[in-house]
């Protein structure tokens with residue numbers, strides 16, 4: 001296959017819904033996982049004999065143990081309300097990237113084997129056998145869904161394509177059709193403790209270097225503790241925060257917040273990863289095993305509070321699932337929410353006047369905020385309605401003078417995914433990632449033109465990595481992307497507690 | 499007893515049995531399947547009571563659809579509200595004496611018949627005119643619309659074109675309820691209307707009409723946003 005350079009679609013002033021471009025993205029498929037990677041997670045190494053029967057059995061098992069999946073498969077009326085809601089459809093025009101069409105790839109198989117209509121009159125109801133070419137479509141197009149749930153907001157029955165994508169990935173994993181990027185990374189977490197495969201000693205070194213750098217820059221002894229027993233707070237953050245840019249600036253921000261507020265905190269080498277790719281492949285067993293490390297670390301270190309760093313899907317897993325998967329948290333301080341988002345913690349301290357800012361230190365930045373979809377649509381903050389929109393913005397405004405929101409239909413629960421979530425942040429999917437970012441880029445262009453925005457803050461490690469990569473394709477500077485706590489780090493006053 | 503009456507009586511018992519049994523079966527399936535994790539979609543209310551109100555708003559106002567697409571909302575909502583009025587109006591065939599609300603609904607029920615057709619026409623037109631919706635439409639989507647249009651049209655035809663003996667129809671229906679069969683008028687339009695309704699009842703549990711119970715069981719809508727406060731354990 002020719003590897004033509006990826007081209008970004010042109011930005012338009014008034015986005016229109018694309019006309020259908022059939023099979024436009026049929027060539028987009030991620031690398032398959034190797035036998036070893038699949039087996040490390042307890043999946044068959046390669047496509048099993050009798051895969052069709054096994055896949056059908058698996059589908060039956062999944063619908064029996066998941067009410068949502070069953071309802072979603074039955075309830076769709078093909079109204080079409082979701083057809084123009086997916087950023088991947090908007091960016092590629094491929095009709096199979098319309099949420100309902102993506103669901104139908106699964107639904108047609110479900111209908112064929114599990115419904116009366118599909119057994120008797122498959123053609124009539126759009127039911128189809130699970131053939132090799134259907135499986136191939138699954139592999140392509142369920143790996144073109146970032147599980148961002150935007151479509152679910154608009155569906156009259158709340159049908160969540162992400163749940164169907166997860167189910168499809170679960171079925172595929174169960175017959176040996178795993179995806180390399182996700183499965184390899186999950187293997188690393190089990191073996192080493194984080195997605196990046198960064199072993200404990202290397203982590204220790206990195207943190208010591210950071211301490212020295214911050215000392216040099218600020219003259220303050222801001223600490224980056226690792227495995228400190230008796231600390232009050234355990235921070236679990238995406239491992240990208242330890243050395244990727246711009247992620248690490250946010251980590252410095254967290255450290256400064258704890259320093260300024262005088263809270264004893266620690267990171268853990270055992271749970272050195274907040275990301276939980278188990279959710280991407282729809283495996284509750286994997287999710288639970290990965291999250292289990294956090295509980296173990298919290299107990300081992302004897303902390304009183306659990307705080308999660310800037311990471312979208314990790315916050316979803318923590319906020320929505322941890323209590324179910326690894327709770328109850330009766331060994332932690334019940335005066336604080338468990339888990340707590342770093343933005344909630346910082347916001348609280350701001351409200352109480354425990355930390356203050358020299359806002360003009362951020363005057364070079366004209367800031368906008370990208371709502372990460374997992375935070376926006378699948379979690380909350382602060383126990384207040386829409387807190388996940390209010391709190392990060394309040395933190396930004398406390399730390400910076402210039403802030404402008406993007407267009408209302410592109411933020412809050414309507415936010416567009418960055419284009420790299422759901423286990424798609426891998427180079428062979430670059431074309432998809434660039435095109436999927438189109439709606440966000442168009443919204444960004446508007447505030448750049450109108451307000452001179454030059455900094456897009458976000459609270460998701462995947463968003464940061466994805467934007468750093470795709471911004472240049474749209475002629476933006478990759479340095480435009482950064483974390484909310486990066487702004488906090490720039491402007492927070494440190495002196496007082498020393 | 500005319501054969502026709504016997505055939506239609508049996509038809510309706512059969513259709514009702516399929517509808518009730520199939521519906522109960524599906525609802526039991528939804529009920530029994532556990533919800534393993536909390537997956538409400540923003541904006542999710544913080545309490546179960548709030549979530550119930552949210553579901554009610556979806557059912558009555560089609561709130562999410564309104565935010566998604568004004569045309570689909572308009573046609574879809576129009577159709578469903580009209581259908582509700584028409585069903586209310588039809589209750590008079592099953593009651594003696596007739597409830598006050600049902601009597602009150604009578605004149606509106608007629609207009610509703612037309613509104614129903616208009617809504618259906620709009621929805622159907624979109625299946626042809628909008629490329630995206632044409633792409634996702636299956637034969638059964640078209641057939642379902644055809645069935646509903648035919649039911650509405652035959653119903654209106656009895657009001658405006660070929661009158662039928664509604665007193666006799668009422669006697670037939672009331673008779674069905676107490677297993678005391680009364681003769682059914684042999685008007686062709688009526689027979690078509692009733693046969694199609696029976697068909698609709700019978701396909702209900704095996705078709706996309708399951709969106710009706712489904713909306714109540716959709717976890718993204720009926721779950722409260724309280725995962726940190728209350729430990730959710732899959733039931």
Ligand code: SF4
Pocket residue numbers: 075076077078079080081082083099100154155156157158159
């Ligand atoms: S909005 Fe919901 S019901 Fe309508 S087509 Fe999409 S998934 Fe189906």
Ligand code: SF4
Pocket residue numbers: 085086087088097098099102144145146147148149150151152161162165417
């Ligand atoms: S979940 Fe997001 S990526 Fe997947 S189909 Fe829906 S809108 Fe598209």
Ligand code: SF4
Pocket residue numbers: 146147148312313371372373374375416417418419420421422460461462463466
């Ligand atoms: S990376 Fe960010 S925007 Fe993209 S799917 Fe995840 S949370 Fe959403």
